Amino acid sequence: MMMEEETTMMAALSTLRPSQLSDLSYSIMSLSFHHRCRLCFLLSSPSLFSLTLHHLHSLSFSQKTLLIARHLLFSLHHLTRHFQPPPPLLLHPSAAIKHRDLDAVLLLLFLCETNQHNPEALERPHAEWRDILSNLCSDTMLKITGITGVVDGAALIPYMEMVKRCRRFVGIMGCVGKEGKEVAASIAAVVALPAVEVRRGGVECVICKEEMREGRDVCKLPCQHLFHWMCILPWLKKRNTCPCCRFQLPCDDIFGEIQRLWGVLVKASGKSLDAGWT
Numbered sequence: 001m002m003m004e005e006e007t008t009m010m011a012a013l014s015t016l017r018p019s020q021l022s023d024l025s026y027s028i029m030s031l032s033f034h035h036r037c038r039l040c041f042l043l044s045s046p047s048l049f050s051l052t053l054h055h056l057h058s059l060s061f062s063q064k065t066l067l068i069a070r071h072l073l074f075s076l077h078h079l080t081r082h083f084q085p086p087p088p089l090l091l092h093p094s095a096a097i098k099h100r101d102l103d104a105v106l107l108l109l110f111l112c113e114t115n116q117h118n119p120e121a122l123e124r125p126h127a128e129w130r131d132i133l134s135n136l137c138s139d140t141m142l143k144i145t146g147i148t149g150v151v152d153g154a155a156l157i158p159y160m161e162m163v164k165r166c167r168r169f170v171g172i173m174g175c176v177g178k179e180g181k182e183v184a185a186s187i188a189a190v191v192a193l194p195a196v197e198v199r200r201g202g203v204e205c206v207i208c209k210e211e212m213r214e215g216r217d218v219c220k221l222p223c224q225h226l227f228h229w230m231c232i233l234p235w236l237k238k239r240n241t242c243p244c245c246r247f248q249l250p251c252d253d254i255f256g257e258i259q260r261l262w263g264v265l266v267k268a269s270g271k272s273l274d275a276g277w278t
């Protein structure tokens with residue numbers, strides 16, 4: 001049965017310890033605040049606003065979908081790092097987002113938000129948009145700063161609302177959610193895999209069905225399963241899952257990563273339901 005996005009996120013968050021939840025709330029609040037500041041800044045500058053709008057117009061539909069997908073991935077990284085810490089060497093995939101693209105996606109999402117809550121604002125002539133949006137932006141800015149002191153789950157609701165919308169959109173327009181789509185594991189994640197020495201013999205490598213001899217250096221996946229390096233490397237070049245338990249390693253494909261991180265939330269939410277979450 002498919003759980004609603006919101007239920008999944010709430011159930012996953014309910015498994016966090018209070019200290020983790022306040023850490024998460026704090027980091028999400030400051031991130032939202034930072035993004036809102038950037039948006040207010042861009043709306044306050046006529047030249048930056050017209051450049052960004054121009055950039056947005058120049059993007060094709062699929063480029064816009066990709067921008068939203070990257071923003072969603074960035075947001076999911078924030079939500080999931082308490083459930084499954086990212087490998088230490090892995091560079092944040094959204095760390096490399098250009099200022100121009102960040103501005104474009106922030107403006108795009110704000111236009112969607114405005115279209116939903118204040119559709120009449122966008123019926124005004126284009127020349128008036130910047131002033132109108134600028135006012136709306138400072139209004140919501142006040143709301144954000146008004147609740148920064150509150151460090152509980154409630155502060156996360158607007159953020160989860162954004163994640164939910166982006167996920168639906170990307171799910172329909174992109175290719176998230178296609179079962180059985182295989183993607184290679186991320187190179188950075190593969191390079192960071194540890195080598196361990198086989199402590200006792202008699203354990204079989206499930207790929208080649210041969211024994212991993214005692215004292216030999218083998219590869220350990222984060223799920224603790226062991227494989228010969230010669231066997232697992234070609235495997236991970238084709239797919240990012242463990243041959244034993246289907247644990248997913250990070251991948252370089254944006255849509256694949258969104259699906260993987262969403263899976264982390266779904267798994268965490270399942271644990272909370274098992275534990276009698278109401």
Ligand SMILES: [Zn+2]
Nearest residue numbers: 205208228231
């Ligand atoms: Zn093997």
Ligand SMILES: [Zn+2]
Nearest residue numbers: 223225242245
């Ligand atoms: Zn495994």
